[in-house]
Amino acid sequence: MIRFAAVTKSYRVNGADVSALHPVDLEIAPGEVFGIIGHSGAGKSTLLRLINLLERPSSGQVFVSGKDVTHAEGAELRGLRRRIGMIFQHFNLLSSRTVAQNVAFPLELHGHADTAGRVRELLALVGLSEHADKYPAQLSGGQKQRVGIARALASKPEILLCDEATSALDPQTTASVLELLADINEKLGLTIVLITHEMDVIRRVCDRVAVLDAGRVVESGSVADVFLHPQHPTTRRFVAEAEHEEGRGPDYSGVTGRLFRLSFRGDTTYAPLLSQVVRDTGVEYNLLAGRIERIKSMPYGQLTLAMRGDNLEAALEQLRSAGVDIEDIAR
Amino acid sequence: MNPFLHSLFPNIDWVEIAQACLDTLVMLGGSLLFTVATGLPLGVSLFLTARGQLHAKPRLYGVMSLLVNVLRSVPFIILMILLIPLTKALTGVSIGIRGAIVPLVIGAAPFFARLVETALREVDRGVIEASQAMGATTWQIVRRVLLPEARAGLIASATVTAVALVGYTAMGGIVGAGGLGALAYQYGYNGYKPDYMLVTVTLLIVLVQILQMLGDHLVQRYSRR
Ligand SMILES: Nc1ncnc2c1ncn2[C@@H]1O[C@H](COP(=O)(O)OP(=O)(O)OP(=O)(O)O)[C@@H](O)[C@H]1O
Ligand SMILES: [Mg+2]
Numbered sequence: 001m002i003r004f005a006a007v008t009k010s011y012r013v014n015g016a017d018v019s020a021l022h023p024v025d026l027e028i029a030p031g032e033v034f035g036i037i038g039h040s041g042a043g044k045s046t047l048l049r050l051i052n053l054l055e056r057p058s059s060g061q062v063f064v065s066g067k068d069v070t071h072a073e074g075a076e077l078r079g080l081r082r083r084i085g086m087i088f089q090h091f092n093l094l095s096s097r098t099v100a101q102n103v104a105f106p107l108e109l110h111g112h113a114d115t116a117g118r119v120r121e122l123l124a125l126v127g128l129s130e131h132a133d134k135y136p137a138q139l140s141g142g143q144k145q146r147v148g149i150a151r152a153l154a155s156k157p158e159i160l161l162c163d164e165a166t167s168a169l170d171p172q173t174t175a176s177v178l179e180l181l182a183d184i185n186e187k188l189g190l191t192i193v194l195i196t197h198e199m200d201v202i203r204r205v206c207d208r209v210a211v212l213d214a215g216r217v218v219e220s221g222s223v224a225d226v227f228l229h230p231q232h233p234t235t236r237r238f239v240a241e242a243e244h245e246e247g248r249g250p251d252y253s254g255v256t257g258r259l260f261r262l263s264f265r266g267d268t269t270y271a272p273l274l275s276q277v278v279r280d281t282g283v284e285y286n287l288l289a290g291r292i293e294r295i296k297s298m299p300y301g302q303l304t305l306a307m308r309g310d311n312l313e314a315a316l317e318q319l320r321s322a323g324v325d326i327e328d329i330a331r
Numbered sequence: 332m333n334p335f336l337h338s339l340f341p342n343i344d345w346v347e348i349a350q351a352c353l354d355t356l357v358m359l360g361g362s363l364l365f366t367v368a369t370g371l372p373l374g375v376s377l378f379l380t381a382r383g384q385l386h387a388k389p390r391l392y393g394v395m396s397l398l399v400n401v402l403r404s405v406p407f408i409i410l411m412i413l414l415i416p417l418t419k420a421l422t423g424v425s426i427g428i429r430g431a432i433v434p435l436v437i438g439a440a441p442f443f444a445r446l447v448e449t450a451l452r453e454v455d456r457g458v459i460e461a462s463q464a465m466g467a468t469t470w471q472i473v474r475r476v477l478l479p480e481a482r483a484g485l486i487a488s489a490t491v492t493a494v495a496l497v498g499y500t501a502m503g504g505i506v507g508a509g510g511l512g513a514l515a516y517q518y519g520y521n522g523y524k525p526d527y528m529l530v531t532v533t534l535l536i537v538l539v540q541i542l543q544m545l546g547d548h549l550v551q552r553y554s555r556r
Binding site: 052054077078079080081082084086088090092093094095096097105106108109110135136137151155161 | 455457458460461462463464465466467468471475476479480482553555
């Protein structure tokens with residue numbers, strides 16, 4: 001659906017070239033929710049804006065639906081942009097227009113007939129039917145973002161770009177907007193590219209994720225893989241933040257036995273695996289930390305255990321064969 | 332004529348005053364119309380071609396900006412005299428109500444254009460960018476985004492310009508443009524009839540007040556922030 005081929009971007013600042021993106025190669029599949037996470041200044045917005053060419057790459061190519069769009073101009077560019085919706089951190093609604101008129105805006109731009117019917121449909125989709133005649137200044141942040149989403153969907157795009165769409169919202173509103181995005185992705189089958197600096201946002205809605213650090217993709221893959229087994233230090237930090245484990249890790253120095261982190265995914269999360277294994281092998285364990293959550297709709301669990309006993313290896317093998325992922329934690 | 336008014340303002344010919352009021356309003360209305368008609372596109376062009384904007388053309392911007400600055404720095408009374416040949420070519424008369432409109436517009440349009448440029452810069456960049464992302468053409472952005480979003484600011488700019496124009500028309504009176512300014516100068520200053528001065532100045536103040544109140548009211552009505 002979207003492919004970056006050795007894309008770089010540098011900005012000229014005070015006569016010097018500042019590199020915002022080092023060669024980036026990335027492919028985003030049709031219908032998936034793809035997350036890009038990184039710290040402030042990592043180049044997330046730059047990367048996202050290359051897709052609808054609000055920025056031009058300094059080198060490399062950008063493909064959308066298999067077509068090289070790197071040098072699109074004029075009518076071709078506007079046609080491309082019509083197929084790509086975008087929502088923003090600060091909503092960017094027209095303050096002089098009502099909610100309904102805002103949603104009608106892209107339709108007017110492209111000479112669409114039956115604007116009113118389409119607007120009604122879209123406002124119903126985002127749950128704002130009663131607010132059609134209000135002005136943006138009269139809405140809450142969450143409502144404004146819903147207007148932004150309705151507006152972005154008006155011209156039936158194939159791709160939706162979200163630039164920190166929930167960063168200006170409180171946690172509860174964030175959750176409801178993310179739910180709406182997931183819903184849209186499912187119902188309309190459109191590809192969503194979402195950038196954020198919160199791993200929690202990625203965990204809730206994304207299928208795959210790329211971690212951007214100082215203009216480079218340092219890690220990418222399925223959210224479950226990246227979330228449960230972060231490799232790069234930046235990724236680890238994001239995951240730790242999402243788990244509210246900021247600062248130094250816990251101190252297990254007084255614990256006897258070997259330390260393991262067990263990751264369960266999907267159905268194994270709710271199976272009584274551990275007690276089964278303990279019964280079968282007679283190993284002992286100490287539960288040090290644990291939690292069960294969801295990645296998008298898939299449940300997962302992570303337990304930190306101290307284990308000891310003669311049949312330790314057999315126990316680990318039994319867990320592995322049941323689909324549990326085991327990490328040896330050195331202390 | 333009302334004997335009371337007559338005793339208060341012994342020298343005044345009220346028919347003449349009424350005619351002068353009408354002349355001032357015609358000059359103001361006509362010049363404001365043409366000032367907006369020329370200053371708005373000029374202001375939009377200034378905005379679009381400035382560095383970092385939608386159609387950044389630093390050279391063109393520099394030229395337009397210089398022209399605006401030059402016209403704005405020439406005192407209006409001098410501009411009026413300098414423009415007599417042009418006025419004559421355009422309107423057939425060198426001065427009078429119709430003739431005054433040419434220098435009034437040339438004096439006020441650059442001023443208005445600058446105010447328009449400033450008002451447009453107040454429009455949220457993000458909104459312009461969102462419109463671009465939706466595939467809007469520059470013309471569509473100007474018509475449907477910039478002008479409506481800046482509407483309150485533009486009305487305020489037009490109000491300030493209208494008030495400045497009232498002052499210009501009065502100045503125009505000195506070189507024979509007619510209207511209230513002419514009366515004040517002719518009778519009030521040269522003829523030394525202080526009641527003329529008083530009445531004409533009062534009427535000018537009232538006119539400015541009305542314009543300002545009207546402008547403020549419209550700004551209020553179109554503010555959506
Ligand atoms: N128009 C520009 N001119 C110069 N430098 C820029 C410009 N836009 C971005 N940059 C630089 O490029 C780098 C990446 O910026 P970008 O906006 O993509 O970061 P980001 O990951 O979106 O950050 P944030 O989370 O703060 O939005 C930064 O170092 C920034 O200073
Ligand atoms: Mg950003």
